[in-house]
Amino acid sequence: MQVFFVTMTFETGNSAGFLANHMARLFAAGLARRIQPLGLAPAQFMVLLVLWDGDGLTQRDLVERLDVEQATMANTLARMERDGLITRQPSPTDKRARIVRLTDKARALEGDAKAAAQAQNNAALSGLSAAEADQLVDLMRRVVGTMQRRA
Amino acid sequence: MQVFFVTMTFETGNSAGFLANHMARLFAAGLARRIQPLGLAPAQFMVLLVLWDGDGLTQRDLVERLDVEQATMANTLARMERDGLITRQPSPTDKRARIVRLTDKARALEGDAKAAAQAQNNAALSGLSAAEADQLVDLMRRVVGTMQRRA
DNA sequence: CTATTTCACATAGCATGCTATGTTAATTGA
DNA sequence: TCAATTAACATAGCATGCTATGTGAAATAG
Secondary structure (H helix, E strand, C coil): CCCCCCCCCCCHHHCHHHHHHHHHHHHHHHHHHHHHHHCCCHHHHHHHHHHHCCCCEEHHHHHHHHCCCHHHHHHHHHHHHHCCCEEEEECCCCCCCEEEEECHHHHHCHHHHHHHHHHHHHHHCCCCCHHHHHHHHHHHHHHHHHHHHCC | CCCCCCCCCCCHHHCHHHHHHHHHHHHHHHHHHHHHHHCCCHHHHHHHHHHHCCCCEEHHHHHHHHCCCHHHHHHHHHHHHHCCCEEEEECCCCCCCEEEEECHHHHHCHHHHHHHHHHHHHHHCCCCCHHHHHHHHHHHHHHHHHHHHCC
């Protein structure tokens, strides 16, 4: 049995990981530009997306929903509190935990911020057909699932 | 003509940008884990990918090839010099520029590092057929191209 | 019931990305 | 030519991600 050693040169243009990084940076830059007038940064927007859907969560809840490390969330929440987007009250049932609540300021941003994010997604996907965009989302979801399961 | 205002609630699970960020973080974490034994970090690996293909570039060349900001590259190159992966010699033709060259240490890492990156890509895409993986790469390339053209 | 362990959160330190700005060298225009 | 502009790089400051570690509260094991 003959074995062919293909010169599988690792190319940046063919690497899914390289492209994922590049695409994510471009998405983040576009979103940052669009939500900056609202006084928001991308990671803050992600937290708000969860909180707009339902207030009163702990840091731990947010860590689970957004799949970032606890320390990352702690720093993001500290910046959001500093910027007047959230408040944190001690939990009555667990003295270790703090309940995160939206401020009126943060509630007022929901419409504009979601519209900005939608505009960024639309611009990014404008070169794809609707079917292709759906397929890209489906493929990304499956790749995320694979990497979450096995480190 | 009837216009339907669909309640297009912005959902994290349907957002290409959200998924791109999540996928890129998982790719980076997996790559970081695999190349850490080689003493490399993801951004350093990206620079090495370019330099293994041809030495003697300036910071500006690397900025263009990897599409990061000049300041980002300056910091990454400083860390790579600190870690003994590159040297920087003043350009003989332009006293502002510095020529980046690989050290023997960096040259010796090429095979192992590329294998690690390939392994990460393979693991990430293991839930997709070959055709689906090709399509994902193609779609990401097109989305990157769209965002590069129009901010 | 107490000792151990686990849990929730904070903090330190680092890498990687960004914008804004400074410095010096090269280029251009009058 | 020489003043103004542009170009290459460095630096400061910040956001977002990470790991490692500390602190105090809750849960569990004996």
